[in-house]
Amino acid sequence: MKIRAIALNTLKEAIRDKILYLLLFFAAVCIIFSRLLALLTVGDRIKIIKDVGLSSLSFFGALMAILMGTGLIFKEIDKKTIYTILSKPIHRFQFLLGKFFGLVLTLFIMLSLMSIIYLVLIFFHTFKIEWEMFIAILFIFLELCLITSVALLFSCFSTPILSSLFSISFYIIGHSAWGLETLIKKVKPGFGKTLAQILYHLLPDLENFNFKTEIVHHLPIPSTAFLYSTLYAIFYTLFILVLALLIFRKKDFI
Amino acid sequence: MATVLKIEDLHKSFNMGFIPKKKKILKGISLSVEKGEIFGYLGPNGAGKTTTLKCILGLIFPQKGKIEIFGHPHLSLKAKEQIGFLPENPYFYDHLTASEFLNFYSQLFIMEKNKKEEKIKNLLRLVDLEQSADLQLRKFSRGMLQRIGVAQALLNDPSLILLDEPLGGLDPLGRKEIRDIIVHLKEEGKTVFLCSHILQDIEMICNRVAIIVNGRIINQGALQDLISEKILFTEVIFSGVDDKELEGLGERLSDQGGRTLLKVFEEKNVEKVLELIQSRKGKIHSLIPRTETLEDLFVEVVKQG
Secondary structure, three states: OOHHHHHHHHHHHHHHOOHHHHHHHHHHHHHHHHHHHHHOOOOHHHHHHHHHHHHHHHHHHHHHHHHHHOOHHHHHOOOOOHHHOOOOOOOOOHHHHHHHHHHHHHHHHHHHHHHHHHHHHHHHHHHOOOOHHHHHHHHHHHHHHHHHHHHHHOOOOOHHHHHHHOOOOOHHHHOOHHHHHHHHHHHOHHHHHHHHHHHHHHHHOOOHHHHHHHHOOOOOOOOOOOHHHHHHHHHHHHHHHHHHHHHHHHHOOO | OOEEEEEEEEEEEEEEEEOOOOEHHHHEEEEEOOOOOOEEEEOOOOOOHHHHHHHOOOOOOOOEEEEOOOEEEEEOHHHOOOOOEEEOOOOOOOEHHHHHHHHHHHHOOHHHHHHHHHHHHHHHHHHOOOHHOOOOOOOOOOOHHHHHHHHHHOOOOOOOEEEEEEOOOOOHHHHHHHHHHHHHHHHHHHHHEEEEEOOHHHHHHHEEEEEOOOOOOOOOOHHHHOOOOOOEEEEEEEEOOOOHHOOEEEEEEEOOOEEEEEEEEEEHHHHHHHHHHOOOOEEEEEEEEEEOOHHHHHHHHHHHH
């Protein structure tokens, strides 16, 4: 009940923030722009629309998660609204989870709106609902949940600018983990290989949530891949949230 | 009388600066607040008043010491269910309207829906914000924010209300309104812990006070015990007497519009001044004996501290 109250207030705060609509506008422009890009490209136009559209959903979703998530706790401390909230009978973990779920709910709504624009655009070209697109969108959403938890973690102890930089780094590294995988294959056994292997296992691999290419080009996906990616999202998000809770529960609000 | 708030040997220090250096803010605070009283917690800026309050509320964690609220550990939900808090310079969610704001905060307590709506209406009436119920808080004036802050502090019908500088930054009318609400709370049997450095207001409404200087409580007790009732000096305003004749009888403070303000220290000198004015057919405009005020005590204690 208390987590719900905090979450709904976070949603209300985000919805009344103009930056969200600005991002939504640019996302819509990008999705519609894919139609123009398709006209200029040789090949299967539908695939271009699908591919650019899904990338737009992922990119703008991540941008929303980072921009809003990194200010989530910092703003409460900076504006001192946290003083009156934590003086009420509420545990700190309830507050933090409320903020997390509030932002996840906001992202769900925003992603749904962007997806509607995207799916309508595809429908005008294929005249059928492409159900497999929902799978790609679902995994984009799981990725956004993980990015939200990371942004929230940084927001617990850092300023929004630094948190944004950290979160963007997390996003970039997460999508470049395949580079390490290639490196591991090419490097001879020894210290370098071990270091690369450790880093590979420590750093996030956000490509686990990227089914865009397979779905757009109708490539086969191993049946265990969906399960593995879902579990990866759940456990990684939980791990980051636990870290955030550990920092937040002992934090002094000076 | 039952003890509502008990603080024992509270210590808190912070790491300050780029190269962290420990700075002690609270150096062994001990005090107790009894049921039904308005307890004034005074101190100059940076003395540790807000830090003490933050420790009580669980916003910061003391290194040493014990805090109990109604016999419960201060961090327990049972303790928090019985307190209301108004921070200094209240900052609230300014995207919410007044009624949305109170509704949101009420969800953090266990309350029936019907009772909750009634409570919100009553509180808006108490703080005179019924007309602004649907106005976003970002459009509120300083005084209105202070009043909605008082309303949120009373949502759970708390038995102990902690107020941090509730009268700061308000105009005289606003100060009177908040002061009246505090007195009204006391009449309802509630206990008020009031942090402030507006001494006139504290003197007017508090039963007991504690003065904190440099993280230590220097003086505490009932106001009548702390402030001496002995007359310190008498202020006489008169006209029609030549200043030279008053030499040695007192300290001349001002001379405006033919009226002289004289500060007379001894009672026998007051009599002499009055006789002189009468004999010179002068006029006495006012005669005020001054006893020690809380301000005098405060200044003295801070100087000692």
